[in-house]
Amino acid sequence: MAEGCNDGSSIPTMTPYEEALDALSSLITKRSRADKSNKGDRFDLLFDYLKILELEEAITEMKIIHVAGTKGKGSTCTFTESILRNCGFHTGLFTSPHLIDVRERFRLDGVDICEEKFLAYFWWCYDRLKEKATEDIPMPTYFRFLALLAFKIFAAEQVDVAILEVGLGGKFDPTNVVQKPIVCGISSLGYDHMEILGNTLSQIAGEKAGIYKDGIPAYTVPQPDEAMNVLVEKASKLNVPLKVAEPLDAKLLNGLKLSLEGEHQYLNAGLAIALSSTWLQRTGHHEFTYLKQDSPLPEQFIKGLTTASLQGRAQKVPDQYIDAESYGDLVFYLDGAHSPESMEMCARWFSLAIKEDSQKKAFNYPPQNNSGSTIELAQGNPNDRYGKxxxxxxxxxxxxxxxxxxxxxxxxxxxxxxxxxFKKALFVPNTSVYNKVGSHALPTDSEVDLSWQLTLQRVWENLIQSDKGGEAKYADAVCEEGKEDTKMSGSACENSAVFPSLPLAIKWIRESVLQNRSVRHQVLVTGSLHLVGDVLRLVKM
Structure with a gap:
C-alpha cells in the first residue's frame, strides 16, 4: 500500500501497467464521435503527430495491407495475418476494439504484444507527444494515439507486413495516414455508424472507399448494387484496379474447417486470400501466390485459415465456475454483432451451433442398453438422451x-x-464504457443510469407481445407487475429483466443453473463487442 494524504488514509499502489492505462484513459474524449466541433477532429493533425514521433519515413517503408468495411473486417485481417505468418513472414496486426486487454489490439506474429514492450513503446510515444503538445497541436485523442502507437510498434519491431483494420469509416480514420499501402480491402458493407458515415449505403461506401490510393490495387466482396456502384466509381477516379473476391470454396480446405465459425466467414476468407496473394505478388514472393479459385490452395494458406483465432466472434465458452460434474450446463455463445446484417448472421450461427452441440453430445452419450445404437439415439430429441x-x-x-x-x-x-x-432476455450496461481503459476504477451499481437498458427491455417485450398477437402496451404492465420478482434487477418482466451490472446478471444465470440441474443453459451474448469483452473477462477469471 502506498502512503496516502495527510489524513493518514491509504490508497492501493497502481502497477506500471495501470499507470499507463490511466494515462491512456485521459485521452478518451467525452464528446460524441459524431461531434465535429472538437479541434482534435482535424485529420491533418495526424501528420504533425507522425513528424513528432519521427515515423514519417518508417510508414513509407512499411508494407501495409489496409482493410475497411462494416462487417467482417476484423475477421478478414485475422485470416490475412495468419496466412502470411504461416508463409514465414514477421507480421504485425492492428485491430479494434479490444475485448479484455488493450494489448490485444497489437499483435506480433499472432500474439498480443507483451506488457514490457507495450509499456516501453507507450511511454516513448506518450511522453514525446505530451512534451510537444500545444493549443494548435493538442494531445491526440484515444484512438488516434492507439493508431500512432501501432505504427511505432510495427516500425520498431521491423515487421515484414503490417495489417491495419480501419477503426471507423475510412477516409478520416487515423489508419488512413498511410499513403502507399501494398493492397487495400473492403469487406461487407451495411448500415452502421450512420450518425457519422451517412444514412445510405452509397454514403457509407463513399467513406469506406476513402482508403483507396492512386493506382494501388483493391479488393472487395460481393456488395449490394448501391454500394458496389460507388466503390467502382471511386476506384475509377483514382485508377484503382478494383476486383471482387469470391467466397472461399470449402472444398479447397481439403476436409478441414475454417477456424472462425459461421457461414459468412467464407466470404471473409475469400477476401483474405485475395489480399494475401496480392501482397505476396507485389512484394516479389511468387512462390506462394494463389489467384485462381480452380487451383489448389497452398498448404500455408490452408493452415492460416484453419488456425486463425479471434475472440468474441462466434465464440463458445463453457463457464468455468460450474463444477466438473455439470460441465456444459452453462455455455456462453459470444458474438459482437451490432448491425442488422451481422445480427442475422449471429442468430443463424447461434441457432445452428446449439443444435450442433446437441448432436455432438448425442454421439458422445452411450446408450443405456443394446436396444438402440448411438446413431439411432441421435435421430430423436437431443434433450431426451441424457434427461436434460x-x-x-x-x-x-x-x-x-x-x-x-x-x-x-x-x-x-x-x-x-x-x-x-429465448426463455429470458437480460439487459445490462457495459462495464467498459466509463472512460476507463482498465478495470480498476468502475462505478458502483447505484451510479449506473439504466434508462437505455429499460428502453431495450420495452422493445423486447413489445416484440414478444406483438408476436403473440396481443397488445404491445401490455408489455409495460407485465414489467410493472414483475418488478417485485427479483431484488437484483432494475426491472423484471415475464420474458426479460434489467440488471444494474453484468456481474449480477452472471450471478443470476449461475444460480439458475444450480437450481435447475436438469436444464442446460445456453446464453447468447451479443449487441456489443464491449459487452462480449466484459463477459469474457468475468467468465475467464
Missing amino acids: SSMQILLFNCMSVRDPQLLLPCLMKTCASHGVY
Whole structure:
C-alpha cells in the first residue's frame, strides 16, 4: 500500500501497467464521435503527430495491407495475418476494439504484444507527444494515439507486413495516414455508424472507399448494387484496379474447417486470400501466390485459415465456475454483432451451433442398453438422451446510437425461423464504457443510469407481445407487475429483466443453473463487442 494524504488514509499502489492505462484513459474524449466541433477532429493533425514521433519515413517503408468495411473486417485481417505468418513472414496486426486487454489490439506474429514492450513503446510515444503538445497541436485523442502507437510498434519491431483494420469509416480514420499501402480491402458493407458515415449505403461506401490510393490495387466482396456502384466509381477516379473476391470454396480446405465459425466467414476468407496473394505478388514472393479459385490452395494458406483465432466472434465458452460434474450446463455463445446484417448472421450461427452441440453430445452419450445404437439415439430429441432440456437466454446491450427496433427483431425472427426461442432476455450496461481503459476504477451499481437498458427491455417485450398477437402496451404492465420478482434487477418482466451490472446478471444465470440441474443453459451474448469483452473477462477469471 502506498502512503496516502495527510489524513493518514491509504490508497492501493497502481502497477506500471495501470499507470499507463490511466494515462491512456485521459485521452478518451467525452464528446460524441459524431461531434465535429472538437479541434482534435482535424485529420491533418495526424501528420504533425507522425513528424513528432519521427515515423514519417518508417510508414513509407512499411508494407501495409489496409482493410475497411462494416462487417467482417476484423475477421478478414485475422485470416490475412495468419496466412502470411504461416508463409514465414514477421507480421504485425492492428485491430479494434479490444475485448479484455488493450494489448490485444497489437499483435506480433499472432500474439498480443507483451506488457514490457507495450509499456516501453507507450511511454516513448506518450511522453514525446505530451512534451510537444500545444493549443494548435493538442494531445491526440484515444484512438488516434492507439493508431500512432501501432505504427511505432510495427516500425520498431521491423515487421515484414503490417495489417491495419480501419477503426471507423475510412477516409478520416487515423489508419488512413498511410499513403502507399501494398493492397487495400473492403469487406461487407451495411448500415452502421450512420450518425457519422451517412444514412445510405452509397454514403457509407463513399467513406469506406476513402482508403483507396492512386493506382494501388483493391479488393472487395460481393456488395449490394448501391454500394458496389460507388466503390467502382471511386476506384475509377483514382485508377484503382478494383476486383471482387469470391467466397472461399470449402472444398479447397481439403476436409478441414475454417477456424472462425459461421457461414459468412467464407466470404471473409475469400477476401483474405485475395489480399494475401496480392501482397505476396507485389512484394516479389511468387512462390506462394494463389489467384485462381480452380487451383489448389497452398498448404500455408490452408493452415492460416484453419488456425486463425479471434475472440468474441462466434465464440463458445463453457463457464468455468460450474463444477466438473455439470460441465456444459452453462455455455456462453459470444458474438459482437451490432448491425442488422451481422445480427442475422449471429442468430443463424447461434441457432445452428446449439443444435450442433446437441448432436455432438448425442454421439458422445452411450446408450443405456443394446436396444438402440448411438446413431439411432441421435435421430430423436437431443434433450431426451441424457434427461436434460435446454434453455436459451439472451444477454444483450448495444450502444444508444444504434436502433434496437432494427437489431432485436432481426435477432428474434432469425432464431425463431430455426425453432429457437429465448426463455429470458437480460439487459445490462457495459462495464467498459466509463472512460476507463482498465478495470480498476468502475462505478458502483447505484451510479449506473439504466434508462437505455429499460428502453431495450420495452422493445423486447413489445416484440414478444406483438408476436403473440396481443397488445404491445401490455408489455409495460407485465414489467410493472414483475418488478417485485427479483431484488437484483432494475426491472423484471415475464420474458426479460434489467440488471444494474453484468456481474449480477452472471450471478443470476449461475444460480439458475444450480437450481435447475436438469436444464442446460445456453446464453447468447451479443449487441456489443464491449459487452462480449466484459463477459469474457468475468467468465475467464
